[in-house]
Amino acid sequence: MEVIVQETAPEMSKAAARVVAHVLNCKPNAVLGLATGSTPLGLYKELVRLHVEENLDFSQVTTFNLDEYVGLTQKDPQSYHYFMHENLFRHVNISKSNIYIPSGTTDNYAAFCQWYEQRIIDCGGIDLQVLGIGSDGHIAFNEPSSSLGSRTRIKTLAKQTIDDNARFFSAPEQVPVYAITMGVGTILEARKIMLLANGESKALAIAQAVEGPVTSMITASALQLHRDCLCILDREAASRLKMLDYYTWIQAKMPNAP
Numbered sequence: 001m002e003v004i005v006q007e008t009a010p011e012m013s014k015a016a017a018r019v020v021a022h023v024l025n026c027k028p029n030a031v032l033g034l035a036t037g038s039t040p041l042g043l044y045k046e047l048v049r050l051h052v053e054e055n056l057d058f059s060q061v062t063t064f065n066l067d068e069y070v071g072l073t074q075k076d077p078q079s080y081h082y083f084m085h086e087n088l089f090r091h092v093n094i095s096k097s098n099i100y101i102p103s104g105t106t107d108n109y110a111a112f113c114q115w116y117e118q119r120i121i122d123c124g125g126i127d128l129q130v131l132g133i134g135s136d137g138h139i140a141f142n143e144p145s146s147s148l149g150s151r152t153r154i155k156t157l158a159k160q161t162i163d164d165n166a167r168f169f170s171a172p173e174q175v176p177v178y179a180i181t182m183g184v185g186t187i188l189e190a191r192k193i194m195l196l197a198n199g200e201s202k203a204l205a206i207a208q209a210v211e212g213p214v215t216s217m218i219t220a221s222a223l224q225l226h227r228d229c230l231c232i233l234d235r236e237a238a239s240r241l242k243m244l245d246y247y248t249w250i251q252a253k254m255p256n257a258p
């Protein structure tokens with residue numbers, strides 16, 4: 001895994017945006033895998049700026065989101081549909097028909113999950129998958145003990161995730177208990193993966209994911225098996241990495257790194 005450490009979260013977001021922009025400049029019809037949560041907010045803000053000020057073009061881009069809460073409609077302000085439209089899609093020139101987000105309201109989840117997996121394949125596979133990490137080490141909603149070969153499916157949220165995400169809801173009881181999520185196996189099929197994390201609350205999960213053993217108890221650790229995974233952190237999220245000096249030294253040797 002390639003680890004890039006930036007001093008601050010805004011710098012992390014800008015570095016991540018440069019990676020996305022590079023992918024889109026090389027392949028204008030790229031397929032992006034997108035994440036929600038507070039971590040990628042700065043990335044989306046910077047992508048919007050690049051679109052407005054530097055003509056970064058999304059007209060041929062296709063996107064697949066990682067997950068959605070079960071039971072929330074697309075118009076629900078807490079839904080990931082709403083989040084993506086508010087924070088990215090409505091500000092850039094992406095075609096609505098190229099946006100895919102798991103449905104939180106289908107009446108046949110098994111069929112929907114199979115269709116979602118097939119759509120990713122039919123669109124040529126994901127070129128760049130953006131990921132955040134949960135404080136319990138999850139990627140998407142692949143909670144501890146999820147199979148590292150898992151595919152898109154319904155997942156029961158862990159207590160820690162419900163507690164972490166309660167800040168977005170009026171009360172902890174409002175946080176849905178189930179989510180529909182891409183699996184770890186689905187994520188690992190992306191051609192390139194970019195894991196983002198900022199803040200001290202992510203430092204332990206990042207240390208476990210990057211330097212700990214590969215284990216389904218920290219599903220982000222499965223990214224160690226991916227041949228092209230870039231991890232962009234701010235200083236606080238990187239603070240518990242044992243090999244921090246090594247990553248910083250490598251970074252200093254690569255002036256063109258993001």
Ligand code: PGA
Binds near residue numbers: 138
């Ligand atoms: P956060 O969530 O970006 O809101 O911290 C990340 C995640 O749970 O994957």
